[in-house]
Amino acid sequence: MTTLGDYLIVSATLFVIGFAGVLLRRNVIIIFMALELMLNAANLSLVAFSRFRVTENGLPVSPSSLRFIARGARRISKTSAR
Numbered sequence: 001m002t003t004l005g006d007y008l009i010v011s012a013t014l015f016v017i018g019f020a021g022v023l024l025r026r027n028v029i030i031i032f033m034a035l036e037l038m039l040n041a042a043n044l045s046l047v048a049f050s051r052f053r054v055t056e057n058g059l060p061v062s063p064s065s066l067r068f069i070a071r072g073a074r075r076i077s078k079t080s081a082r
Contacts, residue, residue, distance in 0.1 A: 007048035014041035 014037055021034025 004052040011045040
């Protein structure tokens, strides 16, 4: 069975990869993709905590941050289409 620690290890790995992408890349689109990866890592940890703690405190935060990611992707697609 998958434990909370397994989810947190995957989340930390994704966050570190995203953080490295923000620090090392100069292309704006790649930086936004790395930021999205960092936000998805935070969402994964919130949902994992809410699943293993049997509360729903992490779930209302997760859709709001996903909306932020979608807005950023929409802005990137508008600027790249020009």
